[in-house]
Amino acid sequence: MSTTADDGAPLGLMPGQEVPFDDRGLAYGDGVFETVLVRNGFPVLWDYHLARLARGAEVLGFPAPRQADLERPLAKAPKGLAVLKLMVTRGSGGRGYLAPDPPKPRLRWQLLPFAPTPNRWWEGVRVRHCRLRLGIQPVLAGIKHLNRLENVLARREWQDPDTAEGLLCDSEGRLVEATGMNLFWQRGGRLETPRLDHCGVAGTLREALKGRVALHEVAVGPEVLNDAEALWLGNSVQGLWPVTRLDDPDGRAQHRWSLGPPHRWLQAEAQALLGYPVPEVRDH
Structure with a gap:
């Protein structure tokens, strides 16, 4: 699902924009994220970002999203520079600090134009x-x-x-x-x-x-x-x-x-x- 910010800048979010109250990323910081420079639709240092996200998910003990799902937002990338933020949480469930088994990770993303300094x-x-x-x-x-x-x-x-x-x-x-x-x-x-x-x-x-x-x-x-x-x-x-x-x-x-x-x-x-x-x- 894609939408537009108030200033007209492209903004992207995965389907289901609302984050549930019981999402473990919101409640406990139980997840990982990546912030990726995108140049004309191409994610810079992409292999390094994928490797770190996969390692983070492994450390926390839930499966990382498929690469195809992580790359889907790039189809919305504007020309020039943009920043893609990917967030993967363990999802919802569990009881208190006890994690759900099996976990059902939740992926969210945002894509915004970017200008360096x-x-x-x-x-x-x-x-x-x-x-x-x-x-x-x-x-x-x-x-x-x-x-x-x-x-x-x-x-x-x-x-x-x-x-x-x-x-x-x-x-x-x-x-x-x-x-x-x-x-x-x-x-x-x-x-x-x-x-x-x-x-x-x-x-x-x-x-x-x-x-x-x-x-x-x-x-x-x-x-x-x-x-x-x-x-x-x-x-x-x-x-x-x-x-x-x-x-x-x-x-x-x-x-x-x-x-x-x-x-x-x-x-x-x-x-x-x-x-x-x-x-x-x-x-x-």
């Missing part, structure tokens, strides 16, 4: 550390499950529009991710990213980059960023943002970077994966 590619972004600490749960580490309350609370820590993102550590002080993006840095000429075996989301852009560059997964605290030659945030919708300023949780500057070749080489790899323009390399 190219100034953040070229000019870089300001980010800050968050006070909130992520809980450790290795069973859920890496998957994109529907319970994202930690991210919601962390995002409430700032309202300044000049701050693009917040960096999160786990309860033991290890760097994990940003509220909605993965984290990368170059230190001593080596490209590093947080290890995600305790918590955090293994982004599809992060997974794709691992196949193109030597990306070392490390368990470290935030102090290592003081020694970084370059710092980036990235996901499969927005691309890769170089960081020019890192603040503490009170908004005071901790570190600054000037954009130059060290920032642009990884950005070029990421932008190519997503079909985005590659910022010109300039030595400032």
